[in-house]
Amino acid sequence: MDIIELVKAAVFGLVEGITEWLPISSTGHMLLLNQFLTMNVSEDFWNMFLVVIQLGAILAVCVIFFRRLNPFSPSKDKAEKRDTWLLWAKTVIACLPAAVIGIPLDDWMEANLGSPFVIAAALIVYGVAFIVIETVRERRADRALAEKGARPAARHFSADVALEPASRSELADEDARVQSLEELDWKTAIGIGLFQVLSIVPGTSRSGSTIIGGLILGCKRTVVAEFTFFLAIPVMVGASGLRLAKYLLAGNVPTTMEAAVLGVGCLVAFLVSLGVIRFLMDFVRRHDFKPFGWYRIALGVAVIAWFALH
Template sequence: MSYWHAFLIAVVEGLTEFLPVSSTGHMVITLALLGIPTTAFTKLYLVVIQLGAILSVFAVYWRRFFQSINFYLKLLVAFLPIVVVGLLLKKHIDALLESVTVVAFMLLVGGIVLMFVDKWFPQEEPTAGGHPVTTPNYKEAFIIGLFQCLAVVPGVSRSAATIIGGLTQKLTRRAAAEFAFFLAMPTMTAAAAKDMLDYYQENPALSSEQIKQLLFGNAIAFVVALVAIRVFVGFVTKYGFRVFGIYRIIVGGILLIMIALGINLNLV
């Protein structure tokens, strides 16, 4: 994988990590379109550069991380379901990462869901006792964590699943999006750590060139995600999710048509 490829993948990651369009799905598509074969390092790269993107969450919301201990306990409660599911289904998840067909189908299905989210959860601020719900309680955090588990399937979108989970618990759009950002930090850090451990158990140590590519990819993803977070929160608060649903349907539909025409997009 060249630095140009590493750059493009990192830009895609930074742009899509916090959008409800599936960052993993888009990176898999990018690999397929660029003709980059699936290797142990390529799979590792896709996960590890997400650390750069999620560090942008701390850069934007760093004050929120110096709140009460309850903030971290709620994140822990929301994080636990994905730990269990991830450990149980790790091999199956890795296999799905090689299928653009799965990504395309889930982009399409997820797009249809997003077309109705604004109707199911209208713009009016959900309230509890007359006040906007901006922070989940422990039960709500756990339910949001269960929704996040849907994102183990590439193309579903961790952000979309988690945000919708927050909306079902009467959080405002902004609050649901921000909690999804916060939950990404332990989730993606754990995923990267697990992938690094698995890589070192089955492969030679990373070369200096591979380490440089990982650092380069994280830096690019961090900068791009920094901008994407600010734009997304403002956009979704004002306009909702319909545009993301349309985008997903178009992309998923095009990919499925290409596959139906015999164009091989699956990674090898």
């Protein structure tokens, strides 16, 4: 066993576990990391590894939300089981646009849109989108606060302190049309699924595109964050299964070292995802998504500068 390669796999698993759930593009970060940290594996294995490592991350969703996602839980009454089946139905239906459009374009996207400059452009564009959308919600909250006789907060980084009767961030969520997953109607679920199609472009971020879609369509931040996690299950399982099948059908057989690399990557992605998912759910209860927008812009600019100079 080559310990160095296993350490590299662990680093990729760490990056996958962090970036898969934060709206900052996991594939974009993985492709950029590969520019600086290259594993000693075949090209076919690397292309498969880049997708299948997501299975470790998705397992964390299944563990954390097991009760909510389990329609057979003995602790649920009939109504709760019905709601769980409806949630699964909405999740699967919302994933169909990404499957119908993404699967035929998978090879073309991989061959033509994996350059650092495409990734950087997507990082910046959707970073700006996050800031614009949250600013619009903030201004609506200011108006709502004014109507309730409260003084709008100053526009600076410490503005997210508690206000009376509520902070702008909290008030924006209170005014959201969809306050819970049970209130998520079919039209909104499918709309979020259509936004998910945008993530086929590297650097966009699957979670970023669905979160932006959910906010535009009137969802509370925690609602769209949870639904984003659930959408990942069929999408990632399907994408990983497809990529693994293509890898094996092409006559590839992973070496013992490559199998170990994949196992370590998935395990680390799973463990890191457990913490990141909990962090994000706690974060969005009190904060907006602007910090992720600024991060995307800064990273996109840094990527353009780095590759332009090198």
